[in-house]
Amino acid sequence: MEEVPTREVLWNVSAHWVIYPLFLLALACAVYFFVRRWRLWKIGLPEDRSDHPGERFRGMLRDALLQVKVAERRGPGFVHVAMYAAMIILLVATATVAAQADLGLPLVQGDFYLYFLSLAVDIAGAAFCIAMVACIVRRLANKELDSRPEDFAVLGLLLAIGVTGFVLEGLRIAGTDDPWSAWSPVGDVFAGLFAGWSADQISAVHAGLWYFHMVLAFGLIAWWTYSKLVHVLLVPRAVYNRSLAPKGELPFIDMEDEDLLTMGAGTLEELTWKDLFDTQACIRCNRCQEACPAYACGKPLSPKALMQDLGAELERRGPIVYRLQRKAARNGVEAGTSPAAEPPATAADVVAAADLTEAERAVIDRTLVGDVISPNALWSCTTCGACMEVCPARLEHVPKVVKMRTYQVSMESAFPPEAQVTFRNMENNGNPWGLGWQTRAKWTEGLDVPTLADNPDAEYLYWPGCSGAFDARNRKVSAALVRLLKEAGVSFAILGNDEKCCGDSARRMGNEFVYFMLASENIATLDACGVKKIIVQCPHCYQALARDYPQLGGNYEVIxxxxxxxxxxxxxxxxxxxxxxxxxxxxxxxDSCYLGRYQDVYDEPRAVVRAAGGSVVEMERCGSHSFCCGAGGGRMWLEEDAGTRVNVVRAAQALALAPDAVATSCPFCLTMLADGMVSAKADVPVRDIVEILAGAYDD
Incomplete structure (x- = not known):
């Protein structure tokens, strides 16, 4: 086989003395802009996200490097994967050519040259250009993407680099009369454009275009970490540093810490570095917004906008705070410390006491909730986790919402008026309705339900929760479950009037004090009774007892x-x-959000329905992509004053299937969907799976 010609440029135009200094300059710009971003993340609170490196790396490999999470979305996901794979091939090929042509390293020779540097690179380049065009068209056609001029500039620059690369390939083939041109099919097509050109014309155009192509490439490198393309670097880090805690677990706040000065996040610097990092790793792909039930129902909340607004504020506020923190550190004053005889300094104290210009003070005085994030948007969140489930970068939206709520409730006493009643009821009577605590066990009348005092050796503690004990509709679920437990011979007992609200709604609404009070009392009661195993019928109780209580020393096996x-x-x-x-x-x-997305329980409810003789039909939004009922995050106790009620939309989605009944596994979902059916004037019953199974035995 005769020697294969290399892809070196025509007539020595590499001019190393120009190209490599330009490359180093471009690289220096990229590093400079990246350092600027790094300084912004540094203003956040420290947080260790380095545990279990093997698990973190495997997640990064799967979701970031292999793009598995991205590929879950057909259409745009496929285009992105094609663009990503093509870019990697082109970068490897470019580095190989540079090393071979400029350093004389014989890396690719013979047939492999044809297979890789000719055929594979041509196919990859074509896929890359097609993907760029598809991205531009999609952004022009889809207004929901909220595309910016920068987006089109980046895509246009990438497309220009790809197209000029093919033109250069065509000029090379035409100028050298390459006998192997068939292995570069796209370049061969471009070569046809220059048929009839003289050698001098081809040489001159090739030289000029080659420099232009390199300037575009170096410009892209210089702009890389300042533009949206920085997500290529940030997303792998975001996935690597994702939370490995149990789903839905919130950061622990030690209410007994005498040095506790503030709770939640009232400023950007009271968020963690990872929270701030997330705002810049967000790629505005729109998946979280499309999954958000609040946004779908016309509420003033978009998870994407939440991230973008926090990111924009970080660009404004971050440089000022970073400078002030550096100055304070040089002076020996750090957040949480102070000279003797002076009160401790918080991060907010350091900023508030600084000598700032009028313009800087205007930025610093902006409130996180109010000026950056609207209170209505903050309180529209149901904490359903749909946004986090679909995010390809594994960003954490819900914890940020709860942190801001915690500051608003605990430090500013700023929350919806209905929440005040709920908090008071929980404090005074241990349940959100405010019904007498001494009536909690009244639902057991006539059911012969043992208490732990009657049956201290019971295998399970049955925890009906506030809904199962006080809500008339959900009491029927409790009664049906008791009947089935007895029929199965399960050894169980209840706490009776000693049970209190688990505190989930209080915590997700931001009232850490009420949550701490309820949780501490429940843990003391459970431990005093020697409880090890607990049966719950409310996923929110499950979340509190299984995921939250261990932070306070309450460790139980919850089912x-x-x-x-x-x-x-x-x-x-x-x-x-x-x-x-x-x-x-x-x-x-x-599928209940707190049972499905948070606990990964999907098959069991369907198994129960099928065992009852039911034929399961699925809504489009089901499983991990289920649509919230609207009650999570404390929304059960708040009014909906904007857009369409979430439960009405979910009820309509169920009615579209013309079912004989709707099955739930959560008392909140049962209440919300039943109300949704009433609003729709539909005669379709909503039942807990317990009722469906128990009812089947009566048939």
Whole structure:
């Protein structure tokens, strides 16, 4: 086989003395802009995200480097993966050519040269250019993407680099009469454009265009870390530093810490470095906004806008705060310390006491909630986690919302008026309704439900929760579950009037004090009774008892009734109604956010419905992409004063399937969807899976 010609440029135009200094200058610009960003993240509070490096690396490899999370979205996801893979091939090829042509390293020779540096690179370049065009068209057509001039500039620059690369390839083939041009099919097409050109014309155009191509490439490198393209560097770090804590777990606030000066986040610098990093790693792909039930229902909340607004404020406020923090550090004054005989200095104190210009003071005086994030947007969040579930960068939206709520409630006493009533009821009577605490066990009348005092050796503590004890509709669920537990021979007992609200709603609404009070009292009661295993029927109770209470020393084995019922059915301790030919009809299963996305429990509720003889039908938004009922994050106790009610939208999604009934596994979802059916004037019952199973035995 004769020697294959290399892809070196025509007639020595590499001019190392110009090109490499330009490359180093471009690289220096990229490093400079990256350092500027790094300084902004530094103003946040420290947080260790370096544990379990193996698990973190595997996640980064899967979701960032191999783009598995991105590829979950068909269409745009496929385009992005194609663009990403093509860019990697082109970068490797460029580095190989530079090393081979300029350093004389024989890296690619013979057939492999044809396969890789000719055919593979041509195909990759074509895919890259097509992907660029697709991205531009999509942004022009989809106004929801909120595209900026910078986005089109970046995409246009990338497309120009790709196209000029093919033109250069065409000029090379035409100028050298390359016998292997068939291995560069796209370049060969471009070569046809220069048929009839003289050698001098080709040489002159090639030389000028080559320099132009390099200037574009170096310009891109220089602009890289200042533009949206910085996400290529930031997203892998964001995925690597993702939270490995159990889903939904919030940062612990030690209410017994005598040095605790503030709670939550009232300023950007009271967020962690990872919180601030997230705002710049956000790529504005729109997935979180499309998944958000509040946004879909016309509420003043967009998870994407939340991130972008925090990021924009970081660009304004960050440089000022960084300078002040550096100055304070040089003077020996850090947040949380102070000279003797002076009160401790918080991060806010350091900034507030600084000598600033009028313009700087105007920036510093902007409030995080109010000027940056609107209170209505903050309180529209249901903490359902849909935004975090779909985010390809694994950004953490919900914890930021809760941190800001915590500051508003605990430090500013600023929250919706309905929340005040809920907080007071929880404080005084241990339940959100404010009903007498001594009536909590009244639902058990006539059911012969043992208490732990009656049955101290019970295997399980049954925790009906506030809804299961006080809400008339959900009391029926409690009664049905008691019946099934007895039928299966499960050893259980209840706390009775000693049980208090788990505190989930209080904590997610930002009232750490009320949560701490309720949780501490419950933990003391549970530990005094020697409780080890707990059955819950409310996913919010599950979240508190299983995920939140361990932070306060309460460690229990918690099981949701759906998982327990599925287990009892599998063990044969409960009969399967479908084995007798019973038919519960077409059952539309609604996935509770706190049971599904937070606990990864999806199959068990469906197994129970099928065991009851039901035929499961699925809504488009189901499983990990389920649509919230609207009650999470304390929204159960707040009014909806903007847009369409979330539960009405979810009820309409269920009704579109014409089901015989809708199945839930959460008392909040049961209440909200039942109200949604009333609003829709639909005669479709909403039932807990316990009721469906128990009802099947009555047929």
């Amino acid at each position: 949701h009734h759906s998982a327990l019922l599925a287990q009892l059915l599998a063990e044969g301790r409960l009969p399967r109604a479908d084995a007798r030919g019973a038919a519960a009809g077409r059952i539309c299963v609604h």
